[in-house]
Amino acid sequence: MTLFSRLFGDAPLATRGEITPKLGFALTVLLAIVWLIPFLWMVVATLRPASNGINAMAELMPSLKPTLDNVRDAWEIGDFPRYTLNTTIICAGILLVQFVTVTLAGFAFARLAFVGKTVIFYLFLMQLMLVPVLLIVPNLSLVAQLGLYDTLTGVMMPFFASAFGTFLMRQAFEAIPTELEDAALIDGASLLQRIRHIYVPLSMPSFSAFAIISVTSHWNDFLWPLMVINSPDKRPLTVGLSVFTKTAEGTQAWGTIAAGTLMVIAPLLVTFLIFQKRFISSFVTSGIK
C-alpha cells in the first residue's frame, strides 16, 4: 500500500482512497508484463544454446550457459549487414528529399499568399487521407515504366512528397515572428536565404519530430519494398527478415530467428530508449502518417 500511496501521491486528495483506480493500475501492470513477454522471449532464446533442444525453447528462464552462437548463425545465414545498409539508404534518401520538399511547401503555405491556395491545400490534405499502401498496384507499374523497378530509388520515390511533413513545417514556420524575416529582408536576403538562415534553424524541433516519424515508418515498411525489389542484395531489413524467417523456420531454428529479429529491431529500440520523450511527442503529433 505504501507503493500505491506513493504512485498516487499526486492524485487529488479526495480521490486517493479509492480502490477502482488502483485495480485498473494493477491490471495495467499485469498487461504490461504480458506485453513484454515476446521481447523477453526473444532475448532469452537468442542466448540459449541449441543443445537445450526444441522442447526448452519456450522456457522464459534464461539458460545458465548463454551463448552467442545464434547471433553468429543469423549473421552468417542472413545478409544482415547488407539489409541494414539498404534500409539505411532508403530511410536517409527519403528523409533528405522530404526535408527539401516539405520545407519549401511548408513555407509557401505558412507565409505566402497565392492564387488557388485553398485548392492546393485540399490537394495536399487528400494525401493524408489516401493511405499510400493502397496505391501499390498503380505505383508499381509507374515505377516500372520509369525504369526504376528493382532499384532503391524506386522504393523511395513515392514518399518524396509528404503532406504530413508539409503541414508540420507550416505550423512551425507560422510560429516564427515575422519581424525576424523583415530584418533579413531589409538586409537584402533572398527568399531562399531567408528560409535557409531564419526559418530552418528555428524549426529544428519540428524537423526532428518529422525525422522520427519518417524514419520509423520507412524502416518498418514491408509490402512496398517487397513488390519493388527483386534482387536479394537490394532487400531492406524487413523483406530480408521475412525471407530469413522462412528459411530458418524450415529447420526449426527458433534461436536463430530470435537473434535475427533482435538484430532488426535493436537499432530502433535503442534509439527509442535514449530519446523516449521525443519519440512519444512525435508520435502524438503524427496521427495519420
Added chain:
Amino acid sequence: MSLAEPAALPVATSAAPRLDVMKRFTTRFKASLPAYLLLLPSLIFLALFTYGAMGRVFVDALYQRTTPKAPVRFVGLDNISAVLADPAFTGAVVNNLIYAVGTAVPSIALALLFALALSRTNVVSSALRAALFLPVLIPMVAASALFMFVFLPNVGLLDYYIGRLLPVLPNWLGDGDIALYAIMVITVWKNAGYYMLFFLAGLQAVPEDVMEAAHLDGAGPYMRLRHIILPELKPTFLFVTVIAILNAVTQVDHVFVMTQGGPSNSTNLVLFYIYQQAVEHYDVGKASAATLLTLAALMSLTALSFRTMANREGGP
C-alpha cells in the same frame, strides 16, 4: 467612367473591365509565382504517386490483359463485376470487417485503460508507458517472427505455458476457425500502445478541479469516467477509430509473412487479395478494380473526418 457619358462607349465599357480582370489576374499570378515554385517539387511527386496513381487505378480497372504480354482490351465494368463475384474477394471483405471490429474495439478499450492508469507523471508510469509502446516501434514483420513462435504448436510459448490448461491444444495458425483471431491478437498487441498516446494527450484536457468537485458531490470513479472523462475524450475516440480502421485495411504485413491468407482463405484480407491478383496472377485489371472498391470505402470513411482534419491542419 462617369455619369456624364451614359452608354456612349459601350465597347470601351465592356472591354475595360475585362482587360482589368486579365491584368489583375496576371499580376496576382505573377505575385503567386514564388509560391508555385516552392510547391512544385511536392506537387510533382503528389501528381505522380497520389493523383496519377488514383487516375491509373480508374483506367486500369476498365481494361484487361489475359497474359502479361497480351495487348490490353477495354472491358468496361467487367473487372469490377468479376471482383464482386469472386468468392475470394467477398470472403476477404468479410474477414477484413471481422478483423477491423475485432482489432479496433479491444485495442481502443485497452488503450483507454492504459491511458487512465498511466496518466500520472512518475518513474513507474513512464516505464510502463514505454513498455506498452515498444511494439509500436517494431516492424510488423518482426512482430510476426516473434508471434510465429508464440503460436507454434506444442512447443511454442502459448502452448508451453497456457496450453497445459486446455484439454486439446488448438493449432492456432493452422486452424481455419482460429487463425484470423490469432492474427488479431498480434494487431492488438502492436497497436494498443499507439492509441494509448492519443488518449493520454486527450486526458490532459480533463480539468482536475472538475474531477475533484465531482468527487465531492459523491461521484465515484465510474461516474466520473462516464460523465466527465468520456465526453471530454469524444474527439479522441473518433480520431483513433478512424486510424484503427485504416490500419485494419493497410497494416496487414503479418498475413503476408505468417499465413499467406490461409488456411483455406480464412485469413485472406483485402490488401492481400489485391497483392495476389497483381503479383501472383498478373491480373492488373482485377487488382485495380479491387483497389478502387477499397479506396472508395476508405475515402467515404475519411470524408467523415475531412473537416476535422482540415481544421486540425490549420485550414487553407
